[in-house]
Amino acid sequence: MVVTAAPAAARFDSAVYRDRLSRAARAAAAAGLDAIVVTPGPDLRYLLGATASTHERLTALVVPAEGAAAVVAPRMERASLGGSAVADLDLAVHEWVDGEDPYRLVARLIPGQGRFAVDEAMPALHTLPLADALTRTPVLATAVLRELRAVKDADEIAALRRAGDAIDRVHARMAEFLQVGRTEREVADLIASAILDEGHQEVAFVVVGAGPHGADPHHEVSDRVVTRGDVVVVDIGGAVAPGYYSDSTRTYVMGTPDPAVAERFAVLERAQQAAVDAVRPGVTATHVDRAARDLLVAAGLGEAFLHRTGHGIGLSVHEEPYIVTDDETVLRAGMAFSIEPGIYFPGRWGARIEDIVVVTESGSESLNRRPHGLTVLE
Incomplete structure (x- = not known):
């Protein structure tokens, strides 16, 4: 899109x-x-x-x-x-x-x-x-x-901040769009309009994965109707002038979540935060990936984590560096990338939490500040 x-x-x-x-x-x-x-x-x-x-x-x-x-x-x-x-x-x-x-x-x-x-x-x-x-x-x-x-200058980081703020404003309005009875496609169309309204110049992608569709990391949208009890993955992004992208994922639930879902999501939330906390100059990409992956493995959710922890972002949605197992790229101040572990249970549900972070001289700055928890929508 x-x-x-x-x-x-x-x-x-x-x-x-x-x-x-x-x-x-x-x-x-x-x-x-x-x-x-x-x-x-x-x-x-x-x-x-x-x-x-x-x-x-x-x-x-x-x-x-x-x-x-x-x-x-x-x-x-x-x-x-x-x-x-x-x-x-x-x-x-x-x-x-x-x-x-x-x-x-x-x-x-x-x-x-x-x-x-x-x-x-x-x-x-x-x-x-x-x-x-x-x-x-x-x-x-x-x-x-x-x-x-790969290493962004101050002007590029400022543009990425604007993009992060703009996409946060869209997630803040999600209750307007994501409602029981609407199809994923209808929800996506409303989100796309909001992405432009909130300051982007381009809508790059809108993923609305409700219920079992959330278990497919590459699902986009379909005519499936959102129903009560659905866990819904919403991954959205666009570009702000002069061409720098946002990319942020939050997971929602339509009504009271199943206790088993809430328990597993809490582990995912800890894993995402562990990876963010691991970011600093001098560590490797694999070190950050392992911070999330090891925690999920220890909780018995390793096989449910199907992809890398993150990807660089800038003038492309996906670019260097890639935060993936066995990538020994050494992180430097100015690098910007996503931290987005996810867990996926085919035929049932999935969840992902994604922020864009920038490596600073002493750690990292998150460009997305919306709550990370499983957000309940009625």
């Missing part, structure tokens, strides 16, 4: 993007690359503030390890760069028209005969002809770009 509202400020100040391009060039050099080629997607938005979409005509940013960055774009799509930092940064834009070969334009902008990298969102439609034009196969720029994007 992607629903958008009227546009707001699309990017930060141009100085932010000048710094990012400079750091990307240094990172490319450190990785032994001659250049990075980035097509429309989250990485291009990170580097230029550009919201252009990818299609069959190539638009690409070329960031050489040495020298000035430049853009290759179809003349008929030049307007898609409007609002980006391209003009303010005085980047050269090499235009092309149908019948010309844009891949050779890119090739002329890449110095040397060494390695070049492409962003992971670049479609094969562009990757393969670019490799032909350069007579060598690219590597992925993911390892370079994720290092830049």
